[in-house]
Amino acid sequence: MQISDPTPAGHPALNERTQHLLKFLVERYIRDGQPVGSRTLSRDAGLDLSSATVRNVMADLEELGYLRAPHTSAGRVPTARGYRFFIDTLLRVKPLDPREIEVLRRRIDQPAQSGTELARSVSDLLSGVTRLAGIVMLPRRQTMTLRQVEFLPLSERRVLAILVLNGQEVQNRIIQTRRAYDAAELQRAANYLNAQFGGQDIQQVRKTLFEELRETRDHLDRLMQTVVEMAEQTFESTPESDDYVVAGQTHLMQYADLSDLDKLRQLFEAFNQKSDLLHLFDQCLHADGVQIFVGEESGCGVLEGCSVVTAPYSTGDQVLGVLGIIGPTRMAYDRVIPVVDVTARLLAEVLDGQRD
Amino acid sequence: MQISDPTPAGHPALNERTQHLLKFLVERYIRDGQPVGSRTLSRDAGLDLSSATVRNVMADLEELGYLRAPHTSAGRVPTARGYRFFIDTLLRVKPLDPREIEVLRRRIDQPAQSGTELARSVSDLLSGVTRLAGIVMLPRRQTMTLRQVEFLPLSERRVLAILVLNGQEVQNRIIQTRRAYDAAELQRAANYLNAQFGGQDIQQVRKTLFEELRETRDHLDRLMQTVVEMAEQTFESTPESDDYVVAGQTHLMQYADLSDLDKLRQLFEAFNQKSDLLHLFDQCLHADGVQIFVGEESGCGVLEGCSVVTAPYSTGDQVLGVLGIIGPTRMAYDRVIPVVDVTARLLAEVLDGQRD
DNA sequence: TCTTAGCACTCCTCACCTCAGAGTGCCAAT
DNA sequence: ATTGGCACTCTGAGGTGAGGAGTGCTAAGA
Known part of the structure; x- marks a missing residue:
């Protein structure tokens, strides 16, 4: 699997210890949703450092724009840039269990009457497995x-x-x-x-x-x-313009990060509006493998606080469409990325099989 | 237009003054969303009564179950039963402006490729005009x-x-x-x-x-x-089971009455689930004109705090389906009811015209 | 030069309090 | 039956203070 970075940006070299701490901090924050303090890292990160040392490192990471402190005496939280670095450099993705893949395959390889129906069932699947909102863009006309x-x-x-x-x-x-x-x-x-x-x-x-x-x-x-x-x-009549199917939007209402009702409303309206998201997904059509947009990297204001994980699916040499998920930036990338990746492959496989 | 009451229940006779006060209170509460106190009624209801007298009346109405007080020193708020009585007895519906009807007619009478497409456009229309969630049940198979x-x-x-x-x-x-x-x-x-x-x-x-x-x-x-x-x-294959189309769900996020995120999530999930709502709409299929469910009258737990206004549409003698809106119980019934009523008629008209 | 203990400082959270305002119920007078 | 008056209740905003978490800085140690 390849994860391409839509907005490549220079990252200064970080020594191994710093990287390890950043990785641990992001993982812990993704797990607990609480700002992570120096004491926690010192205790749990397995590096045998005092909290004071950790504080120095964290100050450096904040300086570099990878972390920020919600206020003076909270721990630190990853910034979009921090997530970016985490995803590009630190993240080790867990490959999916073959049995799990088999389950996915069976759920995708159902007889479907139309592209829309298939797309709906796949986006249902994506949202069900990840507990995020699943999106499948229909084959381009x-x-x-x-x-x-x-x-x-x-x-x-x-x-x-x-x-x-x-x-x-x-x-x-x-x-x-x-x-x-x-x-x-x-x-x-x-x-x-x-x-x-x-x-x-x-x-x-x-x-x-x-x-x-x-x-x-x-x-x-x-x-x-x-x-x-x-x-x-x-x-x-231009055969109905490109379109996509969203499922499991309600999952997004569970994340405290998105608890602002007004933000959420705007996000849901963006789902209905479609144009912004279509534009975003268009960009991923010819990407090679999984792509991730963290927060506002997508250029889409309503996606503040959200990340988008996409993968194109194709039969043979022809790119058919894009699928993916949308969720809070604070999501379990190590799990979501392989799911999106595998789903795209399986969908391609199934579509390929359906061509005679 | 007829408004039939799905749960007819005896209402004790109220004298005119009491009715007037109840009507004014409900209207004011619908307008402002604030509990209404005796002073307000005494001042604005146009009956030249002291607030003490009004208080006595309100105490009676509370006794009868039409009103309740959120707490000791807030004003009063209509109960479901209060809304019921308001709708059945007190409400005077404003007929729609003929120009407005014309606008609706034009928006409905667009060439549509399929029942689903037409249903979608009509529910869009309903939700746009009322700023609530619009629902159109597809013609029964x-x-x-x-x-x-x-x-x-x-x-x-x-x-x-x-x-x-x-x-x-x-x-x-x-x-x-x-x-x-x-x-x-x-x-x-x-x-x-x-x-x-x-x-x-x-x-x-x-x-x-x-x-x-x-x-x-x-x-x-x-x-x-x-x-x-x-x-x-x-x-x-049972030609795809009955179905409906919802539009404008996001409107529901604007109402403070539904600001409880978890309630809202359940409601949205009910939209996706469909079965409960289908059951509800089924009941309205053979009703004669507009039907209203206030709060939990519908028997549907997730609809607590919501009301449903429906009307069946039919060509000739054949009932084709049901359409309507879902919104907070505190909605402008005098406006919503005629919109739903007229939309159902217009849709029937258009469908009738499309049969050769 | 890097690491660390110690310390002063900041800021959030929560519980608690107070107070003004709104509205009520009840009673006695009209 | 209606009304003015009064005591009472409850909410919500604002203020206060203790406790806790976490920080930055400094100076000493490896």
Whole structure:
């Protein structure tokens, strides 16, 4: 597994003892949620140092911006920069138990009717296992190839268009037509479109149809006129923009770090808004493996106090989407990271298996 | 509009003055969210009574269970029973401005691709207008009639089944088959099913198929064997159970009444759980017009401190579903009730228009 | 030069108190 | 039946003081 750092920043060299203390402090803080004082470190960190020495080290770490003290006489707490260093340099991730992986695999490899359904079940899984909010971004539409298109007459002026994309995803569209069409006509139009455009990228199809055919519209025979009218509406509406599925948002309400009701509201609204998070996840699409955003590193104000752990999933060479979790910055990274990583791999595996 | 009371309970006769005071108190409490004291009523209720007199009345109302005092020296607050009486007897609903209705109508009457999409947009609308959580229950599946079924071969062993129900709703299902089928075979099977079962209730179709055909399975010709294999999977999976769409849950975080984070979490989990709320909404399916549940009247523990306002929507004689809002018991009923009422009517209107 | 004990200092938390304000219940007078 | 008056209760804000945790600094020791 690789953990890439979205905002690489120079870290001055720290001697081993300092690193060890920082690591212990962050781990302890993640465990207990309380500022950690010099006495605790001196006693428990296993270095046989006096608290005074530890204090000196902590003062240095504070100087460097890795720690901060909530107030004069509380212990210290990691800053975003401290978490960053911890994640990049100090963290040793526990690999997942093979049995646990097997459980995950079974839960992912369920027959699903649609991409959305699969995404929902995977984000449920993520949130269930980590007790955080799970997010799965749906496969990006841009890279969709048209497998098949069919038209069914519904009534006088209404036709159902069915798009099969990538061999799995099925989309329906109801089209209002200018005149009535019979089934045979529609069948011919579909045949033409399938023969001409099957296997092509859907963006490409749209472009070709609109550019090439529009200019010659007046000279078209009856078949081609049907084709054009159908295709216009079938491919015109930008097939619903990228989207994601969130599960387990309620888990976030349990963390004292996020107990500010107003903050929480803003966060939940960001989930609904989607645009900010989509932007963030877009950035992870082509990352190589797990990526972590600590606090406001994401550039997203509402994510203050939160971290995001993402991983892209892909079949073969094609990146399909991104999944991950959102939780308080104070989360058990050593556990969450492998879960996200493995889930992405398993999802890719399953999707790969579903392609024939 | 009719407002039916789900838990009719005897109310002793109150004289006009008492009613007026109760009405004023509830209205004031809804407006300000503060316990209302005798001085306030004496001054503002417009009855020219001394605060001492008002106190006597309030003591009576408390005796009767309509009011309660949070503590000795706070004013009084309506109880669930008090709200109940207010809603049933005292409330005068403001009819909606026709321009406002027009705005609602336009927002509802948008082309939607599916029932879910329409439900989502309507519950968005409800939550936007009322600043509460909007809920739209999807049309009940039981009453769905099969309009058309089609099969598309996707690959060797996978067939896409398309169900058109009620002339609007389209459902897809991917079927794993035991052997490969070609397009012509599938076409014939679809033709048979359409001829035989088109226009019938889908429950009925399922029953007929399974009962009649199963027993004669061994004697079937090739066509009928195809039909049975297809139909089994197409109609077998209980077409996804009743469901609803919630929007604007975040609005609920703004109300001080619900500021208890843990309560709120339970409420949100109930939204996800769905079963409790579905049960509640089921009860409203055949109510005649707007129904209101105050606090725990709903029998749903998590709804403590919340009220639910619902209305069924129907085309012609057929009840399609229920919509409504959930908010703090302390909500502006005079505004919310007509919004829910009108929205249900408009949705029915729009759905009626979409049937050919 | 690094480490450590010691000490003065800071700041939070909690319990406790007080006091003003709001509202009540009750009683006696109208 | 209504009202003014009065004693009473409870909340909430503000203030105080003790206890505790943790710090920085300094000077002595390895």
